[in-house]
Amino acid sequence: MGGHTLMAYSNAQADKIYWHYTPNIKYSLGIDYQEDKITEQSFASARFTYLLHRKNTATSQRNLYLKSGVGLNDSDNHFYGLAGDWETRRLFVGFSAQQQSGQGYDLFEQTFKLGVAPYLGDYGDLHTWLMIETKKNDFDDRRTTYPVLRLFKGGALVEIGYHKKTDWDVHLMYRF
């Protein structure tokens, strides 16, 4: 297949830029650069994502991924985790569980996301998803739940979430 993906994330914990190359559907290799807002450290990591499982049906796709990354200058900075999703053209369910270590703290975070497409667009149309994301990590015993708007057109995806405590959660992605 051979595709490139460029991503940018920004939330209460960090700002990240991430590029990866997918030689085939089973795995991708990439590099990210992040500025940690808690420790105010910046570092780059090499990342590896592996598709553990995929199930296609006429109307759905289900995936399970292993995700990992290690700091280029300091291997103490690393993370590993699982992420999965099940998706139809109308519904989306996704989760992730990730352990992050290094840069002065350890963090385990779980997320769960539910989404519905209010209308079904054709290929090339603007696709809209209304989602709810819930997140729990070691920084806060309480679960944070907030609405997310996902807009998706061609190779571009924009995802914006907001919670009064954690502020904006923004994810941009472009595939080429």
Added chain:
Amino acid sequence: MKTTLILGATLIFLASTSQAQHHHNMHDMHSHEGHMHEQMVDGKALEVDVERFDNFVSDIPGDKIAVVSVQGMVCDFCARGIEKSFGKNNQISKIDVDLASGKVLLGFQSDAEIDQAYIEKQILNNGLNTTAIQVLGD
């Protein structure tokens, strides 16, 4: 006078019947000629969105058409990957990805050999599965 009326009515009836028959024949021609979607492939009717299919073939007359049924094609990323993969083949004249029906329509130049294994491999390389391929014009 009465005979003239009966004769006239008979002529009008026959003429209108003939016109109706002619119209019916024209209707049949419209329905069956130039509408590839009504063709049978291996004894099965084409499983396509008729309007979309007719629109697809309208500007590639004479080309061979492959109708590919795909599993897992739920978003534009899948569709883009498929379009990109088949777009590299210069024997393919036109590509249409229909997310709603899970079909990919491929137009092949009239002299092209359609290799079903090649089609399945391109779909698989995009992480999707082929469940059926119907070829017209081969």
